[in-house]
Amino acid sequence: NDGNEIVQKTNNAKVRSLENIDARNVTAQKLRAFQQFSYAKWELDPSHALVNEMEEAFSSEEMRTRITNIIEGDNFSNHGHNRNNRNGVVRLAPELSDLFVTQYSAGDFLTPHDDGVCGNWAFVVSLMDGPGEEEWNVDDFGGTLRFECPLNHVKYRQQNGMRRPYQWCESLSPSFNSLLLFRTYSSDGKKITTGPFHEVLPVKWKAAAEGFHRFGATGWYMDMNHDMPDLFLAERDKMRAK
Numbered sequence: 001n002d003g004n005e006i007v008q009k010t011n012n013a014k015v016r017s018l019e020n021i022d023a024r025n026v027t028a029q030k031l032r033a034f035q036q037f038s039y040a041k042w043e044l045d046p047s048h049a050l051v052n053e054m055e056e057a058f059s060s061e062e063m064r065t066r067i068t069n070i071i072e073g074d075n076f077s078n079h080g081h082n083r084n085n086r087n088g089v090v091r092l093a094p095e096l097s098d099l100f101v102t103q104y105s106a107g108d109f110l111t112p113h114d115d116g117v118c119g120n121w122a123f124v125v126s127l128m129d130g131p132g133e134e135e136w137n138v139d140d141f142g143g144t145l146r147f148e149c150p151l152n153h154v155k156y157r158q159q160n161g162m163r164r165p166y167q168w169c170e171s172l173s174p175s176f177n178s179l180l181l182f183r184t185y186s187s188d189g190k191k192i193t194t195g196p197f198h199e200v201l202p203v204k205w206k207a208a209a210e211g212f213h214r215f216g217a218t219g220w221y222m223d224m225n226h227d228m229p230d231l232f233l234a235e236r237d238k239m240r241a242k
Contacts (some may be wrong), residue, residue, distance in 0.1 A: 014239050016043060025107070032111050039110040039200075044101040046241050054217050055099050058123070064092045067221070070181060071121070091224035092121070099219035100241040104143055108214075109202040112148070112166055115184040116194025117232040118239070119220025122184045127215040128174035136174045136214075141207035143214045146171040147182075148197040166197065174214045184220065187227050 017024075031038035044051050057063055068090045097119035104110075115122050124145070128136050138144050149169035172180065186193045203214055222228070
């Protein structure tokens with residue numbers, strides 16, 4: 001958003017700027033209060049060397065093989081998702097669907113969403129920075145990444161015309177050098193499944209005051225033979241970091 005008005009929910013175009021930050025943060029907080037998708041965070045410019053290095057690493061054949069082995073070694077169907085191909089074989093496209101490197105500073109957040117148009121598989125690399133060997137204190141620092149209960153994942157979550165409350169089943173605190181993988185889009189040829197819904201709770205001021213910083217990288221893989229609708233792909237392109 002540009003800080004001057006509430007952005008319509010149909011506008012998913014990403015705005016990256018160092019201008020009018022205070023007003024844009026106010027707008028993001030208003031959207032959050034209205035239970036609309038919004039976020040406040042810092043992102044490295046897509047041309048930054050670190051972004052390019054991470055993109056090269058995660059799109060490499062070696063990394064894609066490792067990711068595939070992890071996926072095939074776990075039963076993702078237990079979370080309400082089918083394998084990417086109907087024969088059960090995982091084949092990741094050689095190019096990433098998207099990637100960005102972020103920092104969540106004091107007050108930053110990410111509201112509930114399901115990444116359904118971003119790609120077939122999401123990965124999150126947590127790169128928390130802090131003094132010594134101390135761990136991130138969730139109670140004092142906030143910034144938790146949490147996931148909705150699988151059985152509660154119903155598209156749009158409507159109940160009598162109103163959005164039902166989220167039910168959160170798993171929370172992950174920032175850490176250093178950890179990798180999280182989860183399915184964001186699948187289809188059996190008849191039914192499309194997206195999710196799980198997830199969010200990042202606001203980071204508290206005490207984190208930075210005690211020398212802790214929430215860094216990370218988020219990206220998505222497409223299946224080699226994905227069947228994502230053109231409408232979804234168009235929305236993904238609006239939100240792409242590059």
